[in-house]
Amino acid sequence: MEILAVLIPISLFLGGIGLAGFFWALKSKQFEDPQGDAARILKTDYDDHPKP
Amino acid sequence: MTLAEGFEGKEYDAGHVSPSACPACAVAPSAERLAQLAAPTQARLMLSLPSAHCAACMSTVENGLEGLPGVLSARVNLTLRRVSVDAESHVTAEDLIPVLAGLGFEAHELDPGLLSATETDRQGRDLLMRLGVAGFAMMNVMLLSVAVWSGASDATRDLFHWISAGIALPTVAFAGQPFFKSAWASLRVGRLGMDVPISLAIILASSISLYETIHSGLHAYFDAAVMLTFFLLAGRYLDHRTRAVARSAAEELAALEVPRALRLRDGEEETVTISALAVGDIVRVRPGGRMPVDGVVTEGSSEVDRSLLTGESLPAQAGPGTQVAAGEINLTGPLLVRVVAAGRDSSLHRMADLVAVAESAKTQYTSLAESASRAYSPLVHVLSFGAFGYWLWATGDLRYAINISAAVLIITCPCALGLAVPAVVTAASGKLFRKGLLIKDGTALERLAEVDCVVFDKTGTLTLGTPTPTNLADLPDAALAVAAGLAAASSHPLAMALAKAASPALITDLREVPGYGVEGLWQGQPVRLGRAEWVGAAPADQTATYLAVAGQTHAVLFADRLRPGVETAVAAMKAAGLRLMLLSGDAEAPVAEMAGRLGISEWASGRLPAEKVASLTRLQDQGHKVLMIGDGLNDTAALALAHVSISPASALDAARTASDIVLLGQDMAPVADALRIAKQSTRRIRENFALSAAYNVIAVPLALVGLATPLLAALAMSVSSITVSLNALRLR
Incomplete structure (x- = not known):
């Protein structure tokens, strides 16, 4: 059972990273246009080279 | 929307939803705000694109706009159906709309000053953040709870309960705030909204679990408290999303009209807001412009389109002495209008009074969610307190009685009920928005x-x-070409429709006689297009314009397009x-x-x-x-x-x-x-109510007799929430 002392903090830490990532995405306005972003990935405009 | 009343409802309803609150705002909601705005100088333009719907639309619009001189960048927001364009300051929406029309997209100009307010949807992001926190906590607490349910005992169980408490208590305190605030607001005005039992359940579940943890009890409801918060926040967020999209789009539409006027003062022309006009001022109304005020024409002659005010489809003649009302459109010649009524006395305002009266006569509608919560809240409280009283009387054990009544509150807590309406409304309005x-x-x-x-x-x-000519086939080709040539010189709606309908002949010495028509020379002969009496034709009994060419007259008939x-x-x-x-x-x-x-x-x-x-x-x-x-x-x-x-x-x-x-x-x-x-979504809402009631019918008796466990509560809650969400998605 000693392994719990390691695993629980690890699971909380990993979850915390996920939460921090979510906050970052939220702050950088990545949820403003979900429908558009879903469609944007289908565009072929910059398939060959990155956007200048 | 019951769930949103209080906390959210108040803030939104103050906007466009209830015209009765401010009759003037009902008629010109944008007037006051625009009065405070100077002439737009921003280089950012916003256009609404109601028909954009796919990746190809986005590429077409963005590439099409970015190819224009002066446009720096364009970005389509597909969720809100609008495009924001960064451009040099000389580029106007009038330059972009025809380009978009050429690409096959209907576009309307929006007021960027107004949109900056709606673009940052603070409240939405706030809810989403709370939702994220609740989701994170729910997953971790559930992990620990599953361990407890599957047999962790003694010190391990207590440790898990303590860790759960460490995660759940701050989460509930942070993520539950929208419910607490709304419940407090409704309690203060002496009402029992749906948020009262919600908050009570969350708080009671958390505190009883903390108490049990301290005394190393068997059951802790931390997972239930957090899950409750999560599911209800999800419903609240969906509800907010629907409103926010509708609200921002409605505000966009309000930004379509710009209430400014050209005032003449000492021979100088100046642009002022309508609210700055006073009785006796002289304003100039250009052809194609809308009358800003009620007034009397002092100079010029033209025709005015009254269709928006009266529904008449035929334009009326206007000259010195003609009464005009705010909202009418000046068609052919420039007019000088002396203001006889501005602001509160204008006909626009009288219309607003009529609206206010009609609003107050409208019977108050009670939504399904409201009637459900009205029946629901008292029932839940009675059940919970009843259980508490009974078990206290039967066993004399206060701790046990509180445990039972908390379990009843948790199980009856309207998780599914809170999702039942928002999920369906979101699905339905999303579907309709795409249409x-x-x-x-x-x-x-x-x-x-x-x-x-x-x-x-x-x-x-x-x-x-917009009228379209109906009898072009009856006209000789030469006459048609002459008519089109003459029509090209005028901005009258009939002339514009005619100019588009045929290829024009070469007409020289073109001259528009405001209020009458256009005349010119064709192959050396005088030709005229315009009103019957001016051209010398017999008037027909429907919308028509008349052509005099080579000593003959022709009538071009028009019908409004369906x-x-x-x-x-x-x-x-x-x-x-x-x-x-x-x-x-x-x-x-x-x-x-x-x-x-x-x-x-x-x-x-x-x-x-x-x-x-x-x-x-x-x-x-x-x-x-x-x-x-x-x-x-x-x-x-x-x-x-x-x-x-x-x-x-x-x-x-x-x-x-x-x-x-x-x-x-x-x-x-x-x-x-x-x-x-x-019809379908109302049926779904009722089904969802029935579903969540069915879960309660099974689970509540178990809770009342003291057989409810945290596992049962978690199961009932998650299964019913998922069922109602799936049911909402069945909408076709």
Whole structure:
């Protein structure tokens, strides 16, 4: 059972990273246009080279 | 929307949803705000794109706009159906709209000053953040709870409970705030909203679990408290999302009209806001401009289009001495108008009073969610306190009695109920938004489902308000070419339609005589296009312009073009057995013709705004639930009075504000879909209520007799929430 002392903090830490990532995405306005972003990935405009 | 009342409702309803709060705002919501704005100098333009729907649309629009000189960048937001354009300051929306039209997209200009306020949806992000925190906590606490349920005991169980407490308590304190605030607000005014039992359940679950943990008890409900918060926040967020999209789009529509006027003072022309005008001022109204005030023409001659005010489809002659009213459109020549009534006394304002009266006459609608929560909240509290009292009396054990009553509250807590309505409304309004219909009010769908009678306006609603020539084939080719050549010189709507219809002949010495027509020389002969008496022709009894060429006169007849999709929509409504009526302010002949064409047997012409209201009142007194579809100022009061109302995006600000649903595109066909989807979604809402009630019927007796465990509570909660969400998604 000693392994719990390691695993629980690890699971909380990993979850915390996920939460921090979510906050970052939220702050950088990545949820403003979900429908558009879903469609944007289908565009072929910059398939060959990155956007200048 | 019960769930949103208090906390959210107050903030939104202050905007466009309730015209009765401020009659002036109902007629010109943007006027006051624009009065504070200087002339726009920003280089960022916003356009609404109601027809954009796919990746290809985004590429077409963005590449098409970025290829224009002066445009720096363009980005489409597909969720809100708008494009924001960064451009040099000389680029205006008028330059972009034709380009977009050429690419096949309908576009409307929006006021960027107004949109900056809606772009950052603070409250939405706030809810989403709380939702994220609750989700994170729910997953971790559930992990620990599953370990406890599957047999962790003694010190391990206590450790897990303590860790759960460490995660759950701060989460509940942070993520539960929207419910606590709203519950407190409703308690303070002495009401028992749905948020009161929610908050009570969350707080009671957390504190009883903490107590049990301290005393190393068997059961802790931390997972239930967090899960409750998560699911209810999800419902709250969906609800907010629907409102936010509707609200920002509605505000965008409000930004379409810019209430400014050109005032003449000491021979100098200056641009002022309408609110700055006083009686006696002289304003110049250019051709194509809208009358900013009520007044009398002092100089110039022209024709005015009164269709938005009265529904008349024929323009009226205007010269010195003619009375004009705010909202009329000047067609041909520049006019100088002396202001006789501005602000509160203008006809716009009188219309607003009519709207206010109609609003107050409208019966208060109780939404399904409201009636459900009204029955639900007292029942839950009675059950919970009853259980507490019984077990305290039966066992004398206070801790056990509190545990039981907390379990009852947790299990009956309206997780599914909180999702039942928002999930369906979100699914339905998303579906309708993609079809080009904007639902401004959450209960509009429920009301739409009850409709049994549809009242149409004609001009601008069933028709597009743009005339098209009908008898071009009867004209000799040479005459047609001359007519087109003459028409090209005028901005009169009839002339513009005619110029587009044929290739023009070469006409020299073109001259527009405001209020009469255009004349010029064709192959050395004088030719004229315009009013019958000026041209020397016998007037026809319908909308027409007249051509004099080579000693002969020809009449070019016009008819208003039917809005696309009207026939489909009307046929579908008839098939659904709805009673259809056509109430128009226009003359008898065109109304009768339109009614015959669509097969609407009940129609009336020449209706004044007050008469439309009277007709609607009569229908509603007979027990009909009326859907009013109209666009003009003359319809505004009727729109406000009707059980539910729809107006096209081209309608006046006031009409859109008064209506519950806005038709974003030109096509009328989605209205028929809306009726079908509304019926379906009301059915789904009722099914969802039945589903969550069924779960409670099974789980509540178990909780009452003290058999409920945290596992049972978690199961009942998650399964019922998932079932109602899936049921909402069944909407077709």
